[in-house]
Amino acid sequence: MTRGKIIYIDWDGKIFSSVEFNGDMYPDGNADRILEMFEAGLFSNYSNYESFVIRFNKSHYGYEEELIHPLACKEERVIDITENCTDYLYIINNSDCEWIIKDQNGTSFLDKRTLGIVRFQQVERVIYRVLHENAKEFCASISKKEFVEILNQLRDSSDLVGKVNSLFRNSRDNVECDFCNGAALQISHESTVVFLLRKLLKDAVENIDYYIYELDYGRKYEPGMITDENGHDIDFSSAEKLYDYLIGEVK
Incomplete structure (x- = not known):
């Protein structure tokens, strides 16, 4: 079973993580909804993130435990994934600052308004949100x-x-x-x-x-x-x- 978490960096630098969702959390599985909503501009504040996690859980998993909890980092604006055991992490940076993801290969940069996809202890790719003028x-x-x-x-x-x-x-x-x-x-x-x-x-x-x-x-x-x-x-x-x-x- 492919597991995954949705991590959110708020505008003030506070970090939150969803519970570990167990099952089809790869990018082309259930997690494609995370990517779709990010590109649509959903995660513009914590309330939207929280609402999405609740609905995502209700649609796919039905967990009754607390769904979101705060995370603490040892270094400022650095997320260390060198000991991560979850199949996928979806890290959304909604702050106004660049963050660093420390993985097995060194460091990767997560610009503001981007989403980083982590597979185990390695950054797989970073997605930038594109605003369409024709909207x-x-x-x-x-x-x-x-x-x-x-x-x-x-x-x-x-x-x-x-x-x-x-x-x-x-x-x-x-x-x-x-x-x-x-x-x-x-x-x-x-x-x-x-x-x-x-x-x-x-x-x-x-x-x-x-x-x-x-x-x-x-x-x-x-x-x-x-x-x-x-x-x-x-x-x-x-x-x-x-x-x-x-x-x-x-x-």
């Missing part, structure tokens, strides 16, 4: 009103399914049968709708999924849960505010 030219092909109506319909359908399933579970006369899950058919198209919205709004980091599944259509949102790289709140309390944020991102 500024994008205009949403779905209006705010249409977007809000779609998400509100998904929310109402999901709520209805929950109520119907609860009725079956609590019924004294209920017997086990396929029909007890029949209500779920009402939203069997949900994943397809979310996928299309994600594509239309260029939502590479899956903010729409986060709003729906983690924040329960914004109902679990609290100030401070999501921040930008300057520490300012990003408000995901409603579909309207989510749309405004997404349009602002692509513009």
